[in-house]
Amino acid sequence: MSKLTLKSEIQNEWEDFMQEGYTYSMQGNSVEAARVWRELWNKMYAVLKADDSISMEDLDGAFHGMQSIYNWSTDFEMELGNASKEVSSFAQTRIEFCNTYIAKCQDKSEPNLEGMKWALCESYFDLEEIEEGERLFQKYLEESPTSGWGWIGWSDQYGIFAKKNKDNEKAMRILKKALEIEGLQDRFHVLERLDDLFMEMGMHQEAAEVRQKVLDEMKTKNASRPKATLPPLIKAVPVTSAKIGRNEPCPCGSGFKHKKCCGK
Template structure:
């Protein structure tokens, strides 16, 4: 294992870039945040390239700023997703970042890697490279078949977050139905919620009713949606009488996922 040591000058430069990006992020200025953070990522990547034995864990352990590299990488990926809604070039940056992160993270069982994998798949759909997005969703779900949010994310590419030319509710339903056949599927409640909504959209009322009964049974057993935790200094946008999940479109109309917008 590499014993990476970062010079104090490097630590200070990284810290300044990280905090500058967070300043923009807190103001909901995703484009400016990722422009700053891309510079930080380029510097981190230079360190990774200098020695094949250096991993993301080594980078995280060697950095002693206000934020951890581990937490920051998740925020960077999230803001890249936001910024790509305004400028598609950021979708390519997101792809390159996620690929590098997945490759350079030593512990392949780390849960954070799954989020990077789904973000990578989504980015290909954002760029209109549907075949590659499909290939990667299938590949990663073969590796982690019980990942509920992986199946939901794949389904969303044909429903909630689909481009007009790629809208296909029937295919979205097929993906979720296949997921729900898997024993031990994680986040089954949320997959069922998505499926109920899709059944309603295509007029399959009877199936929707059956799914709703199942959801009510899960709620009765306390298998209910956890509250969305908001980090300090960010106020939640009041929402009344609206069922909204972390991966649903935000009700503010931004076009972003709730978890990446008002649910942050």
């Protein structure tokens, strides 16, 4: 049981902010959703700051709204990422939020943490603070070297979704390094991203070889939604994985997260 108790007026205020943000989010208005939720987070942060012993788990346990703080946190992070494409200041808010979430989460195996770490790294790239983004990607991947989506996230800062730091060669090296790691999670998706990258670079033979590995992976793991045939050697647009993560860039190239774009 949470050691934190929230007064009813605080509960109601937080719930109003949360639902208002979800209304904007469902309308596809990431900037307004992020603005409202930033106000909500400032109120939550004041509670956390007032007592260093209060954790995110305590905050979540004390709140009794329609949505849990645990689930809302990932939506807030995602909307901050989307909103930062239009208003750069939201990238700094995203950094501050992710840092606090990571520091205040007692359970270091908590599933949200990994996504917060990659979002933190990505936000530094969005602010063009490349050295810090690189440092954090390297740090977190040293701690969790088998995280396939971590490697993909790092590669994407330079690869097919990059707009400011385009460097396909570096993106390719990152993905190849990931594939050398024994026990790599989501290897299937790392291979698919490498396939897309090879095709963009015009390396058709290499892409064909990777696509064969993708098919082999699908057969081995009995993937639920495999590609029926090999894609053509020339693609008009980048082809993404059959399963697109909630925090992965939308394949349409909008710059928004898939969930808030074509994945609605």
